[in-house]
Amino acid sequence: MPHENKDELLRLFYHEAAPPEEQKARQHLAGCEDCREYMRFLTGMNSALCQWQDEKPLPDTFDRILASIPPEQPRAIYVRPAISARPIFNIAFAMISILLLIYFVQSQISVLPLWQSLAQSWVIQALGSFGFVALVFFGFGTFITLSLAPILYFDLNKRTLHI
């Protein structure tokens, strides 16, 4: 053990050294007055610090801890039915609403004077007025969804991280 290594003396003093290490340190101590002096210093400090003895906390502390813990609320258990018709009704309702909306829009634009010239184009010839309005609707819907997707995605991740 190097003469000046006080860390080894600490390990020896607090019984944290492995047996061979401890034996080596004790051999060194036998012939080194400086290290023996340091061990005496550690012993002295140890007995000085021991003057401050442990105290007990108030006896009702645990009761107060328990009182500060809110009682466990029984969780409402949601039993999911094996088959649910609700999503099917929701989807059917949404589809009918969209189809009615498309029908309404196409009936309105077909009376516009501009429509007479547009009706000659090959797209409307191929799809019909209903198909054309449906295409515009879904195209617009796709555009909005793709535009908002990155914002929604990053916002959702950010909220998840905060939790």
Added chain:
Amino acid sequence: MEKSTDAELMDMVIRKNTRAYKILYARYELRIYNFIFRYTGKREIAQDLLQETFTRVWFAAHSFNQASGNFKGWLYTIALNIARNEMSRKRYAYHYLEVSEIQYNNEPANPRAEEPDIELEHADLQDTVAKALGKLSPLLREIVILKHYQQLKFSEIAEMTQTPEGTLKARFHRALAQLKELLEPLEF
């Protein structure tokens, strides 16, 4: 249940078993209370922080790493963080514990003792040591308390405080050197 290990009891605490929680409390209340009391120097704060530590154990039980099974280290880490937060508040930010702030048991344990002088002398010694510890910086005080009073190994303290062992030992040497100067009149 009394013979169960800390990790086994924690497993029960996760399932909200108050009996297991009480056993864990009984095992560690003295250590944690005295750790916080010596660290903050105030009995009322130690009482409150002991309560806060164990309340946090209850609510954060699910975050205890069952695989490591080191409940003692986990508990001390919670207590240390709570005590450090308390000490880092504004009122403590610019000075170490004032000597007058430290509360200590000034009264002899048994006033009717046959040797009241010895009791009084002991109270004085305790007072001197408490004041000397209070004059150390929080980091130095922390290592002395964890090493000497709590009897933790340097490796355990290093894991808890995320500090290299060498640094902790250097701090401990420095703390003892300062304490030696502060306790010089006692001639230990």
